[in-house]
Amino acid sequence: MSKHTDAAEVLLERKGCAGVITLNRPKLLNALTFNMIRQIYAQLKKWEQDPETFLIIIKGAGEKAFCAGGDIRVISETGKTNQKIFQDFFREEYMLNNAIDSCQKPYVALIHGITMGGGVGVSVHGQFRVATEKSLFAMPETAIGLFPDVGGGYFLPRLQGKLGYFLALTGFRLKGRDVYTAGIATHFVDSEKLGMLEEDLLALKSPSSENIADVLETYHTKSKIDQDKSFILEEHMDKINSWFSANTVEQIIQNLQQDGSSFALEQLKVINKMSPTSLKITLRQLMEGSSKTLQEVLTMEYRLSQACMGGHDFHEGVRAVLIDKDQSPKWKPADLKEVTDEDLNNYFKSLGSNDLKF
Helix, strand or coil, rough: EECHHHHHHHHHEECCEEEEEECCCCHCCECHHHHHHHHHHHHHHHHHHCCCCCCCEEEECCCEECCCCCHHHHHHHHHHHCHHHHHHHHHHHHHHHHHHCCCCCCEEEEEEEEEEEHHHCCCCCCCCCEECCCEECCHHHHHHHCCCCCHHHHHHHCCCCCCHHHHHCCCEEEEEEHHHHCCCEEEEHHHHHHHHHHHHHCCCCCCCCCHHHHHHHHHHHHHHCCCCCCCCCHHHHHHHHCCCCCCCCCHHHHHHHHHHHHHHHHHHHHHCCCCCCHHHHHHHHHHHCCCCHHHHHHHHHHHHHHHHHHHHHHHHHHHHHHHHCCCCCCCCCHHHHCCHHHHHHHHHHCHHHCCCCC
16 A cells, blocks of 8 residues: 655555655655645545545654755745746645644644654644654744744744744744643653554554544653653743733834843844844734634735745845855845835735635
8 A cells, every 4th residue: 555656755654544644854854845745635635535544643754853844945946947836835835734734534743853844834733743852843934034834823823822922933942842831742752652652553443533642641641751841931931921912023122122131132132133024924924813714824824925935035044044054144124124014015915816725
């Protein structure tokens, strides 16, 4: 039953009671290509209809990453000569994010290792997300002139307090059990038990969602690593909730400056390095997304993605962070006050017949 495709960037296998998706580019931290997105979507739809498939598991090959995101370097480079790739990649990626959210079969993502951007998109919308002590979560898009897409406008504002706004604007990294405490993962399992957990899931006979939840719960309860450790942001949450409840990026920055504590100034330093356009887009994206459905959010994010592809900062961010690696992007505009409401409105404008539709 296994399908091994050319260079097998993704393995799609029927095992036991489950369909198992393995992102198989370990040297590239399992970054998602257009081809992988297409294959996963098609297979997901087939398994959803198959009466013998009771469960879908997604995992990453190797020990380092579940999935570090979409392969944006390739997208930026190919898109320069072929604009259509910009349209197709984001459209199909967001369609996959939505398919995972509405999947009729229980969906279990084993988010062991680096899980960022597009990797969050193929996990966080699923019913079950299992973190380990090696999990590393971030939405670092403001640093490359993008915004936390793949439904970030939906799940981030729904995290506790203003945590999601903080994660979105700063790209702050959560590690290990904190990924569970923050609400990104639904369960936490010691990584040495991950193989056994998967075997136990595959061995279930015609499992219901409850049966699957029971197995995950059993492993979660037995996990010992960092059991008593408090959430890394616990002591700062009241302040984060206060600073990031401002309606403008300028006001958030002012809040951080006025606070003056070392944690506040650290965050200020980080935010000041980000694309001013990305910061403004992201804050509005989350504020609007907080009251939208996931499909409405993905439609909004598709508009934003296309505007970013046509703009300056994304390609400059990819150059500075991923190609030349000089880490010194030259943002245009370089200052928050130069990003006008009119500019911002243009990013959120309908694409008419090119809008993402479900």
